[in-house]
Amino acid sequence: VDPNNFKTCEQSSFCRRSRKVQSSGSKYALIPGTLNSYTDSLTGDLVNKENHHLFSFKLEALAGSTFRLRIDEKQPLRPRYKVEHALKGQPEAGRIRLHTETDGEIVITSERTKAVLHGDPFYIDFYEHDVLVVSVNSKNWLYFEHLRPKPNEPTEQREGEQEDQDGAVETPKLTDSIDDPGAWEENFKSHHDSKPYGPEAVALDFSFPAAEILFGIPEHADSFVLKSTSRTDPYRLYNLDVFEYIVDSKMALYGSVPVIYGHGAQRTAGVYWQNAAETWVDIQTAETNVVSSLVNFVSGSRKTPPPGAHFISESGIVDAFIMLGPKPIDTFKQYAALTGTHELPQLFSLAYHQSRWNYNDERDVTAVSAKFDEYNIPMDTMWLDIEYTDGKRYFTWDKFKFPQPLAMIKNLTELGRHLVVIIDPHIKRDNGYFFHQDCTEKGYYVKTREGNDYEGWCWPGSASYPDFFNPDVRQYYASQFDLSRFQTVTADVMLWNDMNEPSVFNGPEITAPKDLVHYGNWEHRDVHNLYGHMHLMGTFAGLQQRDPNQRPFILTRAHFAGSQRYAAIWTGDNLADWPHLQHSIKMCLTEAVAGFSFCGADVGGFFGNPDAELLERWYQTGAFLPFFRAHAHIDTKRREPWLYPERTRLVIQNAIRKRYSYLPLWYTAFYELEKTGAPVIRPLLTHYPLDKDAFGIDDQLLVQDRLLVKPVMQQGVSKVDVYFPAIDDKKNGDLWYDADTYERQERVGYVSVPVTEYKIPVWQRGGSILAKKERPRRSAPLMLHDPYTLIICLDRNGRAAGTLFLDDEKSYDYRQGQYVYVSYDFSENQLTTRFIGKRLYESDAWIERIVIAGLERVPSSVGITVNGVKQNLESTRQGGAVVIRKPNVKMDVDFLLILHYA
Amino acid sequence: DVPRPRGVSLIKAPLYQPRAGDDSWTCLDGSKTIPFVQVNDDYCDCPDGSDEPGTSACAQGQFHCLNKGHESVDIPSSRVQDGVCDCCDGSDESQVVGCANTCAELGAAAAIQRRNQAELHKQGAEKRQEMITRGRQLRADRETRRLELERRIKDQEALKSEKQQIKINAEALESDALEVFKEQQRELDADTVQAEEEPQQMRQEASLSFGVYDINKDGFVEVTELMVDINLDRDRNGVVTVEEAKYFLDERERVDLDAFVTLAWPRIKPLKMLAEGLFQPPHADEQVPKVPVEATTEGVQQSQPQPTEEQIDMEASTDGEADEEGDEDQYDDEEGDVGVGEASPEIEAPAPPVYDPETQRLVEQANEARNALEEVERNIREIEQEVKEIDEQSAKDYGQQEEWAVLDGECYNFEDREYVYTLCPFDRASQKPKNGGAETTLGRWEQWIGEGYKYSKQKYGNGAACWNGPQRSAIINISCALEPRITSVGEPNRCEYYFEFETPAACDSEAQRAESVHDEL
16 A cells, blocks of 8 residues: 555644644643532543633543543533444443542542542542552643634635744634644645534543553554554554555554553553544553663663553544453453443354455356365355445346346355355445435435535445434435345345445545534544444344344444444455465454454455465464455455365365364354453463563464464464463463374473474463364354364363353344353363353254363273263373263263273 | 165175174274274264264265165265255255155256257267368368478479579669669769658658557567557457567567667558558559569469458558559558648658660669569468468367367357457457457467366467456367357456357267266266
């Protein structure tokens, strides 16, 4: 991509204005006597001591060690936008106790947490168990541009003409002037932003005194650990359609999730900055980790200031959630408690997806599906990109290429497969197109400042964009999915929402102009990062209304905080090269801790043609990311596995089959995500928070706390260096078992591991139990009744534990107790079961095999007791494990397995 | 019915017998012995998967569908007990699934299909036999013709040395006479200046054109750069072929400015003028009395397989010395009518010098000698060209029995919503938008590429380059039918086209065998 097509902070008026505060500081103070306290909150007024403008703030305690701080103008000229629909609901309130109110210092406590407010200058310190973890405005970078009348016309014109003019001359109040030339109108390239409401930025700094690193604020193609922005532009959050994006970059991408975490060995905390306008985030952190850690080592204390983040947004209010941990997983769950999680997906969506822009016609779709069977490669979902439509009119089909969509869909569903079709938000301006007619007549499109329907250019040519912020528009759109209307699909056809940043080919920065007007008279500027989210809400509602008992599957490109409740994401239009493969993990790890566990990258790379080795390694990597889809640009060569040499096809078959074998783990992990908010894939620091060397590792990932995955993501290597993390600061670690051989790994730190082209370096943690299904099938739904294999990997004490969830893999019946959720425990040579919840689901599945790794010896006999009946089982050593043959017990039945040693 | 475990074929039934005495059984790969009761007990014991022929327990196992009434097949174990009826007798699924037994219907349908196929192949084979006969005749004709041409070349070579000698003699006399004449004229000759200007102007206009043709501005005009100028389509088939383009570049891949001026422009210019209406090609009947060379070529033309190309060839070569006068007359006449355009050359013919009668006679004699030699040389070139074409044709693989030869020279069309596709076997595949617009070459004949049976697939490559992409290419899948036609065209890969083409030429037994093997897969 050409970075010049996108703004720098310096080219963005509000960013350069707000950033200036970093050198001057600001002067906000609490006004004595304005404080009011309630059971869960504290309110008061603030004053800007330079221009005497008044603000009101509210500090609330929420359940789960979280505070919410809101600051708005006390009497704004017009209302300022407050984000809606991002939170999953009204957050559960906490309770506070007000302790002291002396010398302008107010202390409130809520359970284990404490907030200390300082009056002048105004700042708040947040403590978790008496450790200071987050300071808000400790740098005095709070910057709140109050709404103001537009200066008279001549002044404005002169300002426009002459950039370096002294603003003091035109504006009456010296201290209240904003003399930036972009304050009241702004140009970028050939685009003009009329900015009718003038400057209205909000900015605030957050410090993390107990942290050593910061991470979060996706979506950026960058390392997991955020880098200092002292010599660069800030990280940018502005949903944009970026073509062939650059890696190792702070540029904005398709999604914006303004949540950041600070992590240190003792404490983890986070801040969710709830603002949907364009946002820049400056990061203050040690420039070079080596030097600072040396300094710390020598001095025994921190010499550098604590890591900090400065959030700068173009409009809206200050609405910040301060999540106080204390552990990484606690903090992730606190964020999930606010914005929600993906619900349990249908199993098929966790299996392998086959996409391409485009599968040309029905014959193509059917032939590709058949080839997967010919080569015995499991495949669950075929995808259709924009070309299936009649001239990019969504909810229609190209009648020549797809004359019989229902027959084509049936061909797929007969084998348990699914179809996903794309529906984008740009609507073709064609008077013969019903959707366009309806939106025009009903006034459903996003409007220009003058009140006309906005017209942009996208795939269909001239297009307009439904205003999904209007509930009527969402309902109209949702109703289109009804099978009585969209008759050419079935309730098994799922959805892909692309281009919903929104992408506008001829718009500023390839998106919509900021002065467009949305429902409620809000400017696009206020809500930009939520546009895709609102699109998703419509799609999700549509699919649920279409078939209330089937869980929708949606893939989206644009996303905001909370979009994870509706859709999976992928990392957009990547490239077929090794750096983009490596970034697929870095990006998905960041997304996962920001709520988006259901994340993946286009396997093979969207643009360009991967060679055999890159494609093989990409499949192996994709097989261990939650969303596993191959996809390619229309100008690339076809790359279905059989079009490569036989070895590549077999490597790919192997990787996909491995994915299918672990589907019970993925499915259980997603169930547990919905229940607890714990991410499905996790960075090492989640479970090894004390190991400083593990903080920055972003080429490995954990699947829950059960698997450690280090895919081969380098060209031409015969070994990879794998980092085995320490559980403490004394280089003690877990035991790890190679997932293929059960060979035991006991070391901590980097270990060089040989790899062949088939090898996906994966270890199961000693102490964990997981379930697999080892019979390959054409698609995941055909595995429903297949038996399970339990894999038990023992820790140093000969113990292990783990869960398994199963249900019908498709409906919402699990919410009525139609599931089996079992916890397995192994200790003292005994395996026991404990069922959680109702156990109402009846499954034909059974346990065909139990593999135990880490036993010193093969037991002389193995006995199983089911319903009081005892039976002996055969056991044999296979590699580093003992395999117990055919326990043959149903999944919802209690049993006791005992290993005997003579 | 032989008793045997589920999923085992009749042939393999003897392999599934418990060992007498201990009721044990050994995996087919010999790796392990297990109790016979563990065969088909839904647990995979054998590394080769042979103990579970009737369940899905072994990943690499096979299940035998007996499919009584239809064909027996082996399916992968992964399709057993998965709720999908794969065997037509339903034997891969349990009763619960309730698979209908469709073998009888399928078997009957397959029998009809086989009969129809056999009938089709039988009738097709007759047609194919005719094609073989004609193809062999064509080859024989070519061989005869080639021998004939070789003989004629020999004759012409002899004639050539004779004419050369006459020319040398005549030119010696002419040279002497002209030397004398020039001596006399030298001081009066003010026209010389103008005569020198002519090449100068020629060069200028050639440079201009060079600039236009050199699209990528690399200082060379390449074959591909010429291929975009439809004016150079000498055979008027709608595309400028590589061969056509090369002709203009003196059979080179590319030329620099100097070579362009001296070699290429003289060939290109007449066609440009033709295109612009500045130039009328000489009508054979008019030219006969004036220019004897034309009359001779006219004679040759009649025996040429591609008269139009020859005609153009002649037109293009009219800038040769011998025809200079005639050309420029034509050209001057026209120029006045159409006005001087950008590209119109501004060369004026120098007034022919007036010789004394004796010199005039010697010059004419020398001209005649030159013309005569020219004519012989031209004949030789033409014969050689024809030999080359015959050799090219002979080099093409028309099948083991020449059955494909008759397709060379034919063209078939296929229309879809947007395009008309054309396949001219052994020549090219192309595409033309229905709403107007230029034809695009999808590929030129390369070779047979059928896997298994070579003559089931053709490859056409090196087509016009895609924007931001590769050169187009086309694969032709060929099957047997009574009438030749294209049944479908697709572009599964960007710029890679697939044609389904039917012809009786494909109705041979070997192809049928290959096809039926493929069907089974």
